[in-house]
Amino acid sequence: MDIHFLKLAIEEARKSLSQDGYNVGAVIIKEGRIISKAFSGEDSEECHAEELAIKKCHENISGATIYVTMEPCDFRRSGKKSCCDQIIESGIHRIVYGVLDPDTFVPCHGIEKLKEAELELFHLKSLEKECKELTPSLPFYKVGFE
Numbered sequence: 188m189d190i191h192f193l194k195l196a197i198e199e200a201r202k203s204l205s206q207d208g209y210n211v212g213a214v215i216i217k218e219g220r221i222i223s224k225a226f227s228g229e230d231s232e233e234c235h236a237e238e239l240a241i242k243k244c245h246e247n248i249s250g251a252t253i254y255v256t257m258e259p260c261d262f263r264r265s266g267k268k269s270c271c272d273q274i275i276e277s278g279i280h281r282i283v284y285g286v287l288d289p290d291t292f293v294p295c296h297g298i299e300k301l302k303e304a305e306l307e308l309f310h311l312k313s314l315e316k317e318c319k320e321l322t323p324s325l326p327f328y329k330v331g332f333e
């Protein structure tokens with residue numbers, strides 16, 4: 188099921204392909220049901236897919252899983268709360284992601300942060316290539332930890 192839901196997140200991300208930079212999609216699943224989905228820039232240029240997906244939930248998402256095409260941010264230049272903080276506070280307990288953030292604009296330590304908060308993480312590598320292709324303008328050089 189992980190592949191199926193991450194593919195849905197990729198479909199979401201494709202909706203934001205007309206913009207530059209980050210094209211990210213997010214889907215939140217609870218007990219096998221889609222309870223929310225969103226893409227970056229969906230309601231404003233500044234909005235991130237994960238934060239909007241959380242905002243759009245109309246039910247308790249404690250214990251849910253978020254599928255996101257790219258590692259969630261842990262710092263925002265705009266001063267807004269990072270997606271990692273929002274995910275941690277929401278009660279989501281598992282994150283499935285397609286590719287690590289390429290550190291283009293700000294260094295990203297999202298995965299470390301989520302791991303520290305003891306969330307369950309899964310890098311779904313079989314869809315990594317498709318997730319990278321969503322943001323063709325970004326250089327993907329980051330390698331290393333899982």
Ligand SMILES: [Zn+2]
Binds near residue numbers: 237271
């Ligand atoms: Zn973010």
